[in-house]
Amino acid sequence: MICPALAKERPILLIKSGGPAALPEWQELFHQYSPQLDVHHWNDKDIPPERVEYVLVWQPQAGRLRGYPNLRAILSSAAGVDHILADPHLPAGIPIVRMVTQETRQRMAEFAAMACLMTQKSMHRIIAQQRAQHWEECLPQNNVGDTRVGIMGLGSLGAVTASYVQRLGFQTQGWSQSRKSIPDVRCYAGPQELSAFLGSTNILICLLPETAETRGIINRTLLQQLPGGASVINLARGSHLIAGDLLAALDSGHIASAWLDVVDEEPLPRNSPLWHHSAIIITPHSAASPSRREKAIHAASVIHAIEQGREAPHLYDPGRGY
Numbered sequence: 001m002i003c004p005a006l007a008k009e010r011p012i013l014l015i016k017s018g019g020p021a022a023l024p025e026w027q028e029l030f031h032q033y034s035p036q037l038d039v040h041h042w043n044d045k046d047i048p049p050e051r052v053e054y055v056l057v058w059q060p061q062a063g064r065l066r067g068y069p070n071l072r073a074i075l076s077s078a079a080g081v082d083h084i085l086a087d088p089h090l091p092a093g094i095p096i097v098r099m100v101t102q103e104t105r106q107r108m109a110e111f112a113a114m115a116c117l118m119t120q121k122s123m124h125r126i127i128a129q130q131r132a133q134h135w136e137e138c139l140p141q142n143n144v145g146d147t148r149v150g151i152m153g154l155g156s157l158g159a160v161t162a163s164y165v166q167r168l169g170f171q172t173q174g175w176s177q178s179r180k181s182i183p184d185v186r187c188y189a190g191p192q193e194l195s196a197f198l199g200s201t202n203i204l205i206c207l208l209p210e211t212a213e214t215r216g217i218i219n220r221t222l223l224q225q226l227p228g229g230a231s232v233i234n235l236a237r238g239s240h241l242i243a244g245d246l247l248a249a250l251d252s253g254h255i256a257s258a259w260l261d262v263v264d265e266e267p268l269p270r271n272s273p274l275w276h277h278s279a280i281i282i283t284p285h286s287a288a289s290p291s292r293r294e295k296a297i298h299a300a301s302v303i304h305a306i307e308q309g310r311e312a313p314h315l316y317d318p319g320r321g322y
């Protein structure tokens with residue numbers, strides 16, 4: 001049994017992920033993987049702010065994080081940190097740690113593979129036909145081996161996704177800031193190689209982080225550089241896409257279909273035209289969130305590293321913006 005005097009000294013971790021109902025599960029998991037932590041819900045009013053050393057958060061309210069003077073790290077409950085950086089009052093100099101787990105990689109690769117196969121087999125058309133009770137044979141224009149998947153972003157998720165999709169038989173290529181080397185995946189790098197990458201991509205997958213450079217990157221100019229009949233799969237952030245430009249490209253027939261797992265405003269407003277377009281499949285930001293157990297294991301290892309005086313892994317780099 002922990003004596004109350006010692007328990008008082010335990011570092012406090014506040015959690016804003018999964019709502020108050022998830023707290024007992026979080027406490028149980030952290031008891032297992034990091035028993036020295038005192039785990040509370042983000043909205044627990046009884047916690048003195050100066051005792052909070054760690055937070056694990058998804059979309060923290062603007063201004064809240066600056067209220068913890070002894071904060072040692074901000075752990076994102078997701079791979080992206082845009083939802084934390086959106087806070088204009090974010091305290092400077094506190095490490096921000098991304099949620100990068102093996103489970104996230106696996107789930108993302110599987111989801112992207114499903115989306116590629118469904119896109120290649122024109123499933124958006126088949127689904128629209130079913131809704132209209134319309135029976136018409138719907139054959140793919142070509143084979144998987146003749147279809148080139150291009151992945152924008154070859155980081156922790158994009159690289160694994162590229163290998164996974166390549167093993168399904170798709171010709172596969174990727175584009176990133178710095179050049180990568182991935183077996184059987186053609187790798188492009190930098191803005192100067194974007195056009196060549198786009199010009200030979202039949203199914204474009206976005207797995208970029210949200211940054212000043214990548215916001216709005218899937219716009220009219222980019223879509224025009226894809227070959228006619230190409231498809232777009234956005235699995236990263238809604239802000240990467242200019243939705244009006246996509247709708248125009250779909251309506252003109254230049255782009256055949258789109259799969260949107262993320263949208264600018266989530267949940268997608270009921271009146272959004274994206275809901276009703278027959279060439280769009282919408283999924284509710286479901287591609288690759290890891291289980292709470294995986295998140296707790298990751299968070300525990302990050303906090304352990306910090307407590308030992310080591311640098312936390314998967315740190316957000318303010319210089320790069322991701």
Ligand code: NDP
Pocket residue numbers: 078079080081100104152153154155156157158175176177178179190207208209210211213214235236237261262285286287288289322
């Ligand atoms: P990483 O930071 O590991 O990788 C980002 C990749 O994008 C890197 O290859 C990087 O290049 C590249 N990149 C960044 N900026 C540019 C640029 N301006 N031009 C070209 N390439 C660029 O991120 P993750 O793979 O972990 O995650 C990617 C995103 O996926 C997350 O930020 C998040 O938004 C989204 N996501 C979505 C989920 C969902 O359920 N839909 C779940 C999890 C994540 P380089 O390698 O050279 O640095």
